[in-house]
Amino acid sequence: xxxxxxxxxxxxxxxxxxxxxxxxxxxxxxxxxxxxxxxxxxxxxxxxxxxxxxxxxxxxxxxxxxxxxxxxxxxxxxxxxxxxxxxxxxxxxxxxxxxxxxxxxxxxxxxxxxxxxxxxxxxxxxxxxxxxxxxxxxxxxxxxxxxxxxxxxxxxxxxxxxxxxxxxxxxxxxxxxxxxxxxxxxxxxxxxxxxxxxxxxxxxxxxxxxxxxxxxxxxxxxxxxxxxxxxxxxxxxxxxxxxxxxxxxxxxxxxxxxxxxxxxxxxxxxxxxxxxxxxxxxxxxxxxxxxxxxxxxxxxxxxxxxxxxxxxxxxxxxxxxxxxxxxxxxxxxxxxxxxxxxxxxxxxxxxxxxxxxxxxxxxxxxxxxxxxxxxxxxxxxxxxxxxxxxxxxxxxxxxxxxxxxxxxxxxxxxxxxxxxxxxxxxxxxxxxxxxxxxxxxx
Numbered sequence: 128x129x130x131x132x133x134x135x136x137x138x139x140x141x142x143x144x145x146x147x148x149x150x151x152x153x154x155x156x157x158x159x160x161x162x163x164x165x166x167x168x169x170x171x172x173x174x175x176x177x178x179x180x181x182x183x184x185x186x187x188x189x190x191x192x193x194x195x196x197x198x199x200x201x202x203x204x205x206x207x208x209x210x211x212x213x214x215x216x217x218x219x220x221x222x223x224x225x226x227x228x229x230x231x232x233x234x235x236x237x238x239x240x241x242x243x244x245x246x247x248x249x250x251x252x253x254x255x256x257x258x259x260x261x262x263x264x265x266x267x268x269x270x271x272x273x274x275x276x277x278x279x280x281x282x283x284x285x286x287x288x289x290x291x292x293x294x295x296x297x298x299x300x301x302x303x304x305x306x307x308x309x310x311x312x313x314x315x316x317x318x319x320x321x322x323x324x325x326x327x328x329x330x331x332x333x334x335x336x337x338x339x340x341x342x343x344x345x346x347x348x349x350x351x352x353x354x355x356x357x358x359x360x361x362x363x364x365x366x367x368x369x370x371x372x373x374x375x376x377x378x379x380x381x382x383x384x385x386x387x388x389x390x391x392x393x394x395x396x397x398x399x400x401x402x403x404x405x406x407x408x409x410x411x412x413x414x415x416x417x418x419x420x421x422x423x424x425x426x427x428x429x430x431x432x433x434x435x436x437x438x439x440x441x442x443x444x445x446x447x448x449x450x451x452x453x454x455x456x457x458x459x460x461x462x463x464x465x466x467x468x469x470x471x472x473x474x475x476x477x478x479x480x481x482x483x484x485x486x487x488x489x490x491x492x493x494x495x496x497x498x499x500x501x502x503x504x505x506x507x508x509x510x511x512x513x514x515x516x517x518x519x520x521x522x523x524x525x526x527x528x529x530x531x532x533x534x535x536x537x538x539x540x541x542x543x544x545x546x547x548x549x550x551x552x553x554x555x556x557x558x559x560x561x562x563x564x565x566x567x568x569x
Contacts, residue, residue, distance in 0.1 A: 277316025
């Protein structure tokens with residue numbers, strides 16, 4: 128298979144978007160591959176929001192500090208290969224083909240045992256990352272949970288050097304449970320015996336649940352505002368700073384990632400770095416650490432782009448907490464400004480709550496269908512928006528919706544509602560290679 132055929136196999140034969148419970152498939156697949164995940168250190172990260180940003184900060188901190196660092200994330204924003212990176216460099220197309228070709232005989236044998244034993248898309252891609260990192264002899268892997276934690280394929284790791292829970296709020300309720308305590312239970316499924324946990328959770332009830340689960344496994348917890356914090360946050364687009372307080376104090380830490388919530392994510396990453404380095408008995412090189420932080424960017428998270436003399440903010444806020452963070456940050460960076468909004472939400476999200484937050488900063492809305500098989504009722508989203516903002520239009524095709532809002536007489540644009548939509552819109556802005564991205568429902 129060539130690269131295009133390999134991607135088509137992953138998306139259509141596995142298939143993409145189909146969730147399978149349990150760890151027995153990934154366990155068998157990795158056993159067949161020689162358990163590559165046991166050959167390097169791993170930091171395992173879950174959370175409702177923020178886990179990708181924390182992972183990105185950590186990757187750049189470790190890379191700048193001289194470690195060969197693997198990063199496994201989900202979902203990707205622009206290119207499938209973002210899911211598997213070493214020192215910020217995506218796996219090459221030829222390496223994607225090679226890794227899957229090594230794995231395919233094992234996958235085929237598992238498929239023959241029946242649908243229940245056939246590895247899912249996410250299980251195959253997770254195993255690809257573990258195998259690729261072993262073959263490239265990395266020092267440390269930053270592993271982002273795909274969904275939940277307890278039954279996520281990444282939870283096959285037996286002894287990470289640290290676990291991280293960023294935030295816990297309502298999302299994926301049909302899969303993870305209908306309350307925040309249910310979701311917290313799933314997230315705490317990544318805890319391992321005697322492995323330290325760093326957590327950005329601040330809500331007392333959720334903290335209590337985490338403390339209870341941690342006690343069962345003798346886990347030392349480092350909570351935000353208890354064991355680490357930040358102060359003196361100074362927001363400026365792509366040029367933010369803060370003071371960090373933890374095991375060490377770092378003043379005037381500069382970072383490009385925008386938003387108050389990114390200051391918290393950075394603090395969680397710094398505390399994780401502190402804990403891991405201290406347990407390993409390795410001192411922190413502050414200059415290298417700062418360089419890594421400053422080099423960290425993350426597409427689709429309060430990202431400012433310019434297109435046809437318009438300023439466009441792209442943010443994949445796909446749940447209520449993410450939307451609150453987005454709006455609070457926009458009001459800091461752009462006080463008293465109103466935006467023209469291009470919005471699309473998946474049907475299984477709390478778009479009603481998000482709309483109630485977003486309506487305060489917009490005066491024009493174009494609603495579109497998210498290019499995903501989970502976008503079943505986009506017109507329902509439009510009808511709700513119409514009640515909140517009369518100046519609302521529904522255009523089903525996202526390309527036509529993009530052209531419509533770009534052509535209007537509005538200087539400041541906001542694109543949000545779904546990471547899948549942001550991925551496609553960002554591709555349109557950058558005019559990247561769409562041969563593969565257009566073919567699949569992301």
